[in-house]
Amino acid sequence: MKTENIRNIVLVGHGDAGKTSLAEACLHMAGVTKRLGNISDGTTVLDYTEDEKEKQHSLETAVCAVEHDDCHINLIDTPGLPDFCGQAIPALAAADTAVVVVSAVTGIEVNTRKMFERARQFGLSVMFVINKIDADGVNLEELVGQIQESFGDVCLPVNLPKPDLTGVQRVIGGAGATSFGDLESAKTAAVEAICVVNDELMEQYLAGDADEDVVIQSAMKAVAVGELVPIIFTSAKNEIGIDEFMDAMVNWTPSPLEAKRRVLVNEDEETEIDPAGDKLVGQVFRVASDYKSNIKYSYIRIFGGTIRSDHQIHTLAEKKGLRPGAVYRMVGGEHQELDEGVAGDIVALAKLDLHIGNAVFDGEGGTIELPKIPTPMFAVAIESKVRGDEDKISAAFRRFSEEDPCFQVERNPTTHETVVHGVGDAHVRMYLAKLTKNFKVEVDTHPPKIPYRETILGQATDVSYTHKKQSGGSGQFGRVIINVFANERGAGYEFVDKIFGGAIDQSYRPSVDKGVRQQMAVGVLAGYPVVDVKVELIDGKTHPVDSKDIAFQIAGRGAFKEGFMKSKPILLEPVVNLEVTAPVDNLGDLQGDIASRRGQPVGQEMLPGQMAVLKAQVPLAEVSDYHSRLSSITGGQGSYMMEFSHYDQVPSNVQQRIVDESHKPAEHD
């Protein structure tokens, strides 16, 4: 297989637009499958897991390949719901072109916009597919207008549906009537966009003798540099426009040779990876374990060189090298063994310790950029229902977070809770259901405690504390005098030894520091960790016999507690950036709701199609139930994204309530 004949396409867009159906239609049309896979029957190649068949939604990224016109097209089908972006975003790393699938019925949706932006930011070429053209009451012309308004007038139809929607007409080289717009003016627009990247062609075009074949040959470049974003039309369900879709991928989207070059970063050195180079460089963009066989597959995009089963590959963590054993081509959940993986292709390797984002190489090593993955902000605290299941749970969670970078688990040392982080409610629930189903363990869940922090606004000087214990056995003695200051937000903790002379033995001064740190870790005001303070040790006293490490630790703790409480202690709370997309009609209610959650509006933006985006900053403590509230305000039409922004001071009335609650005896349920 030649690199120039490969196309790597990631199908992105909102859930239900028809990405999986489109890939299934290509598989059918290209003869890979005998019959068209159907989502409602659970007979698709790509939504192959039990959960996906049950939910009738893609929950995971799946890869397949079709051959068309001597080209090998790798299709990466990603889950469309914003909650599952942890699988969709890394898939961009494997592709050269993002095909943004838009449903003609629902038009531009939250994830249409998000994934378009992410693909563009990452330097991918983009093509739009307007799917479901067969559905009743769709207005294709209006949708094309909205796409141009939202994503720029470089978005141009390169085919147009026939009036009876039984097929599509090519804009360049086609003839006949269309369901909207005329072919001639669509052709002019597309040709002019293409000529921008070829001066000679532009001159010929202006002189009226541009050769159509040359125009088509230049199209790939126009798409690669973003001067043209082709729009095509399909009905995946009725297999209309599918052949033309495959033609468009072959003729209009860049091969790995023309696409954006990835960069290998090694310390300060950046090297563009040459797809024609002979050293292997690839990147892992997905790992997935087969739940039945328990075999882990790592999916790799090869940017240069070749992967062979008997050749060692290296990662930064695996200097010794790994031996692949076999190289596979994945088609949904099935795999076929290959002799080798060539530059530009996508392959899978089994049973290797590889992680999403890892660069693999056989020459000079380094790292390769991965698209930015949002910090998951939805959190649930979990407890195992049965004692003794903890090990099974952590093994399962380790696997989930390996497969999905937006699924994270932490043991909070302050609150002693095991907290699961995900993008949203549906995301976390899906993994908890998997836990029960595939690992046979059940957990209880409750909202996690908010990870507040404690700090001070003021200062306290000459705070003294003496620890003395002289009853029975050997005694303990330590006296310290400290100053406590507020440090700049984010500056952390600083300990300064300002003792002149030997008031405290040199050997005991680190004990004071240690004591302060211990107290900071468990908090003073309400049991949350203390941040951003500076402590100066200015004086103290040592006892010739009774002074010891532990005595000065205790004195350090005591002095810090006292000094902290005298320095205007405050609580800090995490604040998130909230971005809500909802119908314009709901804006008033949404703004009111955000204000009642102590939120600060940041801005709003109108979108085509009576939709709007509302941006605000809201304390995390106020948004734990946002999911259900938004859904009730908008009748299920709204969606939101949340990401961590910063820590901010808790208002004093709220602070009082948190402090009071922290002093209540712990409740056990």
Ligand code: GDP
């Ligand atoms: P995805 O979430 O983007 O992968 O979308 P799916 O491929 O799962 O399709 C979502 C739903 O739309 C399914 O019920 C499909 O049967 C339906 N669908 C897909 N393509 C078409 C189409 O061209 N026309 C119509 N009318 N329905 C379609």
